[in-house]
Amino acid sequence: MIVNPQSGVRQVQNNIFIEVYQLLYDHFGPQHWWPGETAFEVMVGAVLTQNTTWKNVVKAIDNLKNAALLDYSSLSLLAADEIAGFIRPSGYYNLKAQRLKNLLNMIAKQYEGDLETFFADNLSTARENLLAVKGVGPETADSILLYACGAPVFVIDTYTHRVFSRHNMVEEESDYQTMQESFMESLPEDVRLYNEYHALIVRVAGGFCKKTKPLCEHCPLQGLNL
DNA sequence: CACCAGGCAAGTA
DNA sequence: TACTTGCATGGT
Numbered sequence: 538m539i540v541n542p543q544s545g546v547r548q549v550q551n552n553i554f555i556e557v558y559q560l561l562y563d564h565f566g567p568q569h570w571w572p573g574e575t576a577f578e579v580m581v582g583a584v585l586t587q588n589t590t591w592k593n594v595v596k597a598i599d600n601l602k603n604a605a606l607l608d609y610s611s612l613s614l615l616a617a618d619e620i621a622g623f624i625r626p627s628g629y630y631n632l633k634a635q636r637l638k639n640l641l642n643m644i645a646k647q648y649e650g651d652l653e654t655f656f657a658d659n660l661s662t663a664r665e666n667l668l669a670v671k672g673v674g675p676e677t678a679d680s681i682l683l684y685a686c687g688a689p690v691f692v693i694d695t696y697t698h699r700v701f702s703r704h705n706m707v708e709e710e711s712d713y714q715t716m717q718e719s720f721m722e723s724l725p726e727d728v729r730l731y732n733e734y735h736a737l738i739v740r741v742a743g744g745f746c747k748k749t750k751p752l753c754e755h756c757p758l759q760g761l762n763l
Numbered sequence: 764c765a766c767c768a769g770g771c772a773a774g775t776a
Numbered sequence: 777t778a779c780t781t782g783c784a785t786g787g788t
Contacts, residue, residue: 628785630784695770
């Protein structure tokens with residue numbers, strides 16, 4: 538294992554990103570993500586889970602499901618303030634309702650309201666269109682691309698940053714794009730791998746790598762600290 | 764009671 | 777450019 542004496546950060550050389558994946562997969566097994574029945578549900582969930590625990594998102598999703606609103610054409614008929622009423626449990630409900638509207642409007646405008654056309658679009662075009670939606674940032678966009686569109690994009694989130702910076706595998710000040718490039722340059726381009734890896738990072742962070750507990754006892758990555 | 768959760772945009776200096 | 781703040785419910 539090579540460590541850069543300047544930064545103390547491990548060199549990506551053989552190859553820490555794959556090692557970590559193996560450790561996590563061996564410890565936790567497959568995570569079966571994304572937890573949603575349809576691609577549309579995944580897309581909605583990606584917006585609702587912004588800075589919010591998934592448990593609360595499930596309640597909001599259930600409200601939409603029970604009202605038979607969890608499909609593109611039904612949800613598109615509602616105004617933002619009507620959507621807000623159903624998604625209250627997920628928090629920021631006014632904001633997120635408008636963000637969902639913005640997303641639906643983008644699909645209406647760019648893809649003539651055809652979800653399947655959007656899901657099948659060229660990766661970079663789809664990503665640009667998603668990022669142009671107010672309320673859709675890089676993580677939300679990439680989550681939709683990977684888990685709804687099945688595109689080979691690695692998703693970075695706060696957990697990814699926390700776990701990997703805490704173990705000195707990326708620099709503390711690394712931004713989204715930098716981290717994403719590190720992962721994607723170090724891993725084979727494989728949707729299934731990206732899917733499982735991100736889910737495993739969320740799993741280990743939620744289970745062991747808490748914000749207020751810098752020491753992750755009994756964490757499967759424990760031995761990596763140096 | 765304080766703090767956190769699978770972000771993002773807008774405001775300030 | 778580099779911080780800071782608003783958005784909000786629900787669980788620990």
